[in-house]
Amino acid sequence: MSALRIHGIVLSGVGGQGVLSLAQIVLEALRRSGFHALQSEIHGMSQRGGSVQAQVCFAEVPLTSPILDEGSADLLIALEPLEALRHVAMLRPDGHLVASEEPSADMAGYPPLEDIYRALKAVRGACLLDTEDLARRLRHPQAGGMALLGMASRHLPVPEAVWQAVITERFAAKGERVITKNLEAFAAGQGLVPARAEA
Amino acid sequence: MAQSTLALGVEAVGCAGFDAGIKGAFGYPGTPSTEGFECVEALIHAAADGRVAQWAANEKVAYDLALGVSFAGFRTLVTMKHVGLNVALDAYANSALTGVHGGLVLLVADDPGMHSSQNEQDSRSLASFAWLPCLEPSTVQECYDFTLRAFDLSEALQVPVMVRLVTRLAHCRAPLDRREALAPTGLGPVPAAQAQDWVLIPSNARRRYEDLLAKQPRLLAALADLNRSVPGPSRRGVALAGMGRAYFHQLALEHPELRDLPRLELAAQPVDPDLEAAFLATVDEVLVFEEDYPLVETRLGLRARVKVHGRLDGALPRVGELSPRLLKAALGLAPSMGTPAELDLPVRAPRFCDGCGHVDAFEALQEALGNLGATAQARVFGDIGCYTLAAQEPLSALHAVVEMGASISMAVGAALAGLHPAVAVIGDSTFGHSGLPALLTAMDAGADVTILILDNRVVGMTGQQPSQALDQVERMVLGMGIPEASLQVLTPLPRHHEANVKAVAAALQQPGPSVLVFRRECIQSLRRGVLREHDRNEKAERASACCTLEVQP
Numbered sequence: 001m002s003a004l005r006i007h008g009i010v011l012s013g014v015g016g017q018g019v020l021s022l023a024q025i026v027l028e029a030l031r032r033s034g035f036h037a038l039q040s041e042i043h044g045m046s047q048r049g050g051s052v053q054a055q056v057c058f059a060e061v062p063l064t065s066p067i068l069d070e071g072s073a074d075l076l077i078a079l080e081p082l083e084a085l086r087h088v089a090m091l092r093p094d095g096h097l098v099a100s101e102e103p104s105a106d107m108a109g110y111p112p113l114e115d116i117y118r119a120l121k122a123v124r125g126a127c128l129l130d131t132e133d134l135a136r137r138l139r140h141p142q143a144g145g146m147a148l149l150g151m152a153s154r155h156l157p158v159p160e161a162v163w164q165a166v167i168t169e170r171f172a173a174k175g176e177r178v179i180t181k182n183l184e185a186f187a188a189g190q191g192l193v194p195a196r197a198e199a
Numbered sequence: 200m201a202q203s204t205l206a207l208g209v210e211a212v213g214c215a216g217f218d219a220g221i222k223g224a225f226g227y228p229g230t231p232s233t234e235g236f237e238c239v240e241a242l243i244h245a246a247a248d249g250r251v252a253q254w255a256a257n258e259k260v261a262y263d264l265a266l267g268v269s270f271a272g273f274r275t276l277v278t279m280k281h282v283g284l285n286v287a288l289d290a291y292a293n294s295a296l297t298g299v300h301g302g303l304v305l306l307v308a309d310d311p312g313m314h315s316s317q318n319e320q321d322s323r324s325l326a327s328f329a330w331l332p333c334l335e336p337s338t339v340q341e342c343y344d345f346t347l348r349a350f351d352l353s354e355a356l357q358v359p360v361m362v363r364l365v366t367r368l369a370h371c372r373a374p375l376d377r378r379e380a381l382a383p384t385g386l387g388p389v390p391a392a393q394a395q396d397w398v399l400i401p402s403n404a405r406r407r408y409e410d411l412l413a414k415q416p417r418l419l420a421a422l423a424d425l426n427r428s429v430p431g432p433s434r435r436g437v438a439l440a441g442m443g444r445a446y447f448h449q450l451a452l453e454h455p456e457l458r459d460l461p462r463l464e465l466a467a468q469p470v471d472p473d474l475e476a477a478f479l480a481t482v483d484e485v486l487v488f489e490e491d492y493p494l495v496e497t498r499l500g501l502r503a504r505v506k507v508h509g510r511l512d513g514a515l516p517r518v519g520e521l522s523p524r525l526l527k528a529a530l531g532l533a534p535s536m537g538t539p540a541e542l543d544l545p546v547r548a549p550r551f552c553d554g555c556g557h558v559d560a561f562e563a564l565q566e567a568l569g570n571l572g573a574t575a576q577a578r579v580f581g582d583i584g585c586y587t588l589a590a591q592e593p594l595s596a597l598h599a600v601v602e603m604g605a606s607i608s609m610a611v612g613a614a615l616a617g618l619h620p621a622v623a624v625i626g627d628s629t630f631g632h633s634g635l636p637a638l639l640t641a642m643d644a645g646a647d648v649t650i651l652i653l654d655n656r657v658v659g660m661t662g663q664q665p666s667q668a669l670d671q672v673e674r675m676v677l678g679m680g681i682p683e684a685s686l687q688v689l690t691p692l693p694r695h696h697e698a699n700v701k702a703v704a705a706a707l708q709q710p711g712p713s714v715l716v717f718r719r720e721c722i723q724s725l726r727r728g729v730l731r732e733h734d735r736n737e738k739a740e741r742a743s744a745c746c747t748l749e750v751q752p
C-alpha cells in the first residue's frame with residue numbers, strides 16, 4: 001500500500017487578532033470541498049496577547065492527528081511578521097508563506113523591522129502584504145486577516161463558490177455590511193497575489 | 200436524525216451529554232474544559248424543556264450538584280479541568296462508594312504540557328485511585344460516542360464514569376455526527392429501601408467499599424471491547440492510549456510499514472490483565488505511547504520478560520505532551536526538518552489587555568508598599584486568573600501562586616508566622632470558589648493580612664463567564680465577619696490612582712485582616728456586553744423597588 005499525502009496549514013498571530021476565527025473558515029472551506037480535515041487550537045492564557053497558532057490538516061482519507069510536525073506544512077498564514085518567523089520551520093521546502101508586514105511590537109525585545117522583513121524575504125515562496133495600507137484603502141480596519149486568506153487561497157484546493165459561501169455564513173450574524181466588507185477584503189487579497197509574489 | 204457539524208472535542212462531550220438525555224449539567228470554568236459546559240448549556244437553553252445548566256461556585260459544588268441529580272434519578276454531566284478534580288476529589292472518591300442512581304458522567308480535561316495550568320497531573324490516576332472506570336477517546340467522534348457509552352456504563356454498573364480528554368483533543372475541531380437526542384427520563388429518587396447505601400457512616404461505608412471492590416470484575420468485563428490487541432508479524436510492539444493512539448494511526452497512513460507492529464490499543468481503564476499478558480506474549484519489546492504519566496508503561500514494565508520503552512527509559516521525554524514528532528523519533532523514523540528563521544526570536548508572553556483594571560490595582564499596591572518603605576520585606580500571594588500575569592515583567596508583583604484560593608490562606612499562614620506585610624490578591628470568581636472559607640479563618644485568627652479582591656465581575660481568563668460572586672462581594676466579605684471599617688471598595692482607574700494608593704497604605708498599616716475590593720468590569724466582557732442585560736435588569740429592579748417603597752404608607 002502506498003503512503004498517503006497529508007496536507008497542513010499553520011495560521012499564526014497574536015492573541016486577539018482572529019487567528020482561531022480564520023482557521024475555522026479554512027477548516028469549513030476544506031471540509032465543504034470534500035476533504036477530511038481537522039483543526040487544532042489552543043485557548044486560555046495565550047489568548048491574552050501572547051503568540052497564538054492554529055493548525056489545519058487535510059487529506060482524502062480520515063485523519064486522527066490534529067497537529068503537524070516541523071517541516072510538514074504546505075502553507076503558513078501569519079497575521080503578524082514576527083509570528084510568521086516563529087513558525088517558518090513548520091514549512092516544507094516547497095511550502096508557501098503568506099504574511100502581514102504590519103508589526104504588533106508592543107513587547108520587550110521586538111527585533112528591528114528591517115531584520116524581520118529580511119528574514120521573511122529569505123523564505124522561499126514568501127508573499128508579504130501591507131495589511132495596514134490595505135485596511136486604510138478598503139476603509140475596513142479588520143481587513144488584514146481576510147485579505148491574507150484571499151492571497152493564500154490560490155494554494156488551497158477550495159472552489160471560489162465555497163469560499164464565498166463560507167465567508168458569507170461566518171459573518172451572517174453581523175449583517176450584510178460586514179459580509180460585504182469581508183468578501184471585499186478576501187477579493188482584494190486574491191487580486192494582490194501576482195504582483196507581490198516572489199520567486 | 201444524523202447531523203454532521205464541526206465541534207471541538209470538549210464540545211462533542213457536551214453534545215453527547217445533551218443527546219443522552221441529561222437533566223442537569225454542572226461545572227466550573229477551566230481551560231481546556233470550559234467549552235464542554237458552554238456547549239451543553241447552549242443546547243439546554245435552546246431546548247427550554249426544564250433541564251438545567253448551572254456553573255457552580257467550584258468543582259466540588261459542581262460534582263455534588265451532579266450527584267444530587269443522579270440521586271433524584273436523572274442523568275447528569277459535570278465538567279472541570281484536571282486540577283479542578285483535586286477540588287472535587289472528596290466528592291468524586293466517595294461517590295464511588297455511594298454509587299449512582301441516574302447515570303453520572305464526569306468530563307475531565309487534562310493539560311499535559313501545561314498550556315494554561317499549574318501542573319500536568321494525569322486524571323487517569325485519580326480514576327484508578329477511586330476504583331472507577333475512565334474512558335479515553337482519541338478523536339472528536341470518539342469524544343461523543345464514548346460519552347454516550349459512559350452514560351450506559353454508569354447506569355449498568357451504578358458508578359460514576361470519567362471521560363478523560365487532553366488539551367490537544369479538547370481543542371481539536373473536527374466533523375461530528377450526532378445521534379437522535381433522548382429526552383430526560385426520571386427513575387424517581389433513590390428508593391427509601393436503598394437509602395442506607397448513600398449514608399456513608401462507617402458501618403455502611405465498609406459495606407459499600409466491599410461492594411465497590413466486588414464490582415471490579417464486572418467493570419473489566421463491561422469495558423473489555425474498548426481495549427484490544429491487534430497482532431502483527433513484528434516482535435516489536437506498541438501500546439497506545441489516548442492521543443498516542445491518534446498520532447500512531449495517522450503516522451501509519453504515511454508510513455505503511457508501521458502496520459506490521461503488533462498493537463495494544465487502550466481506550467478504557469481498568470484494563471484486563473489477561474489482555475495485556477496475551478499481548479506481551481507476542482512481542483520482545485514494546486514502545487508505550489500514552490499522554491501524561493507513564494501508567495500503562497509502569498504496569499507493562501512489571502512483567503520482566505519484555506523490554507518496555509517510553510517516558511521512564513528516555514525513549515520519550517519524561518514531561519510534556521506527546522507529539523507526532525516524538526513518536527517518529529521513538530519509532531526510529533527520519534524526522535522531517537524545516538528551516539528556522541535566521542534571527543533570534545523573543546518570546547511573546549501573554550499580557551494584560553490594554554486598559555485592564557488589574558494593572559491599575561497592582562500599580563496602586565506597589566506604590567503603597569514603596570511609600571511605606573515595605574517593598575523589600577512585603578510578600579504578595581497571588582491566585583489563579585488573568586491577574587496571575589502580574590507575576591511577570593514589568594510588574595513582577597507576585598511572590599507565590601499555587602492553586603485556587605491559596606492567596607488568602609497562605610498570606611494568613613505567613614502573617615501568623617510573623618511575615619509583614621502579608622498581602623493576598625484574588626479575583627472575585629476565585630474568591631467565591633475557595634477564598635471564602637479562607638477569609639473566615641483569617642477573621643478567626645485575627646491575622647494581619649491585607650486582601651485585595653480584584654472584582655472584574657466575570658471569570659475573565661476562561662471567556663468571561665459571569666462570576667458567581669457577581670454583585671455580592673462586599674456582602675460576602677462582611678458576612679465572614681470583616682468589620683465595615685476594614686472594607687473599602689475602590690475603582691481601579693488611573694484617575695483614582697492617588698486615592699487608591701492612600702487606601703492601600705492605610706489598609707497595610709491597619710492591624711487585623713483588611714479587605715480592599717477593586718471593582719471595574721473586565722474590558723473584554725464590557726466590549727462583548729456580557730453583563731449588559733444583567734445590569735439593565737438590576738437597574739430596573741432597583742427602580743421598581745424604590746417605587747414600591749414610595750407607595751408604602
